[in-house]
Amino acid sequence: MKLSRKKLKVEVPSVAMGDIAFNLLVFFVILARAQDDRHLQWTPARARSIESAAPAAVRIAIDKNNDLFFNGMKTSVGQLKDLITQRLGDLPAGKRTVWLKVHDETAALRFEPVIEAISSAGGELVHILDEDKE
Amino acid sequence: MKIRRQTGLLIEPPGVATGDIAFNLIVFFLVCASTQPDSGRKQNLPKSEQTQQQQEKSENLQIDLTRTLVQINGEPVKMKDFIPLVKAKLSGKSRPEDKVVVVKSKKDVPYNHWIAVTTRIEEAGGIVTLQIEEEQQQIVP
Numbered sequence: 001m002k003l004s005r006k007k008l009k010v011e012v013p014s015v016a017m018g019d020i021a022f023n024l025l026v027f028f029v030i031l032a033r034a035q036d037d038r039h040l041q042w043t044p045a046r047a048r049s050i051e052s053a054a055p056a057a058v059r060i061a062i063d064k065n066n067d068l069f070f071n072g073m074k075t076s077v078g079q080l081k082d083l084i085t086q087r088l089g090d091l092p093a094g095k096r097t098v099w100l101k102v103h104d105e106t107a108a109l110r111f112e113p114v115i116e117a118i119s120s121a122g123g124e125l126v127h128i129l130d131e132d133k134e
Numbered sequence: 135m136k137i138r139r140q141t142g143l144l145i146e147p148p149g150v151a152t153g154d155i156a157f158n159l160i161v162f163f164l165v166c167a168s169t170q171p172d173s174g175r176k177q178n179l180p181k182s183e184q185t186q187q188q189q190e191k192s193e194n195l196q197i198d199l200t201r202t203l204v205q206i207n208g209e210p211v212k213m214k215d216f217i218p219l220v221k222a223k224l225s226g227k228s229r230p231e232d233k234v235v236v237v238k239s240k241k242d243v244p245y246n247h248w249i250a251v252t253t254r255i256e257e258a259g260g261i262v263t264l265q266i267e268e269e270q271q272q273i274v275p
Contacts, residue, residue, distance in 0.1 A: 018153010045246040104246040108239040119179040128174040
């Protein structure tokens with residue numbers, strides 16, 4: 001007499017898939033934050049008739065503590081021109097957009113040299129602002 | 135009389151989907167959190183060498199900014215009169231180099247005031263150029 005062998009079902013356990021996805025997401029969020037400046041504290045200045053800005057190749061920010069950031073990393077005005085030039089490389093016109101986020105109370109002494117550095121590095125300056133609806 | 139049968143089995147809600155729910159919640163909060171402003175004003179600043187050459191060739195408008203005041207060629211101006219005045223001074227100038235407006239700011243001028251003035255200059259048809267005083271360090275022996 002031949003006994004039939006009981007067939008075992010082999011399945012890949014999928015219970016942990018959600019946890020894996022969660023951990024991957026956390027990993028990529030942390031990685032993305034390193035080049036982001038969303039954690040900075042600043043209040044945008046207000047202006048009339050603003051428009052949607054082109055995607056940024058470089059993001060520069062001056063926060064409410066007067067600190068200067070290049071793509072989320074703290075830097076100094078002296079290094080800024082070289083950093084922008086290096087980052088923009090040989091990008092064609094139209095893709096050399098530099099977003100400038102400046103806290104509304106920042107003094108000219110601080111932000112004008114930054115604007116000059118962007119200009120001399122060949123960046124296409126866009127001031128990030130809030131719309132003044134009044 | 136009918137006697138209810140007790141099975142004694144624990145009934146637990148299915149926990150397989152918890153991870154997916156957590157994932158969707160995170161995505162939701164991430165989308166909600168990313169509401170940083172991404173609109174603004176493009177500003178074309180002529181290169182400093184070009185500006186110097188232009189200034190040599192033609193007389194440009196000069197705007198002096200202090201913390202609260204605005205002066206056009208040395209004369210104080212109210213903000214409401216600013217655009218018509220700049221427009222009037224730029225009228226008849228067709229070449230881009232003649233439309234250059236030199237903005238000279240005191241060290242303590244706040245960014246919001248600077249933006250308000252430069253925005254108005256561009257609305258009036260001017261091309262903003264900055265005049266920055268260079269700091270010179272002198273080492274005393």
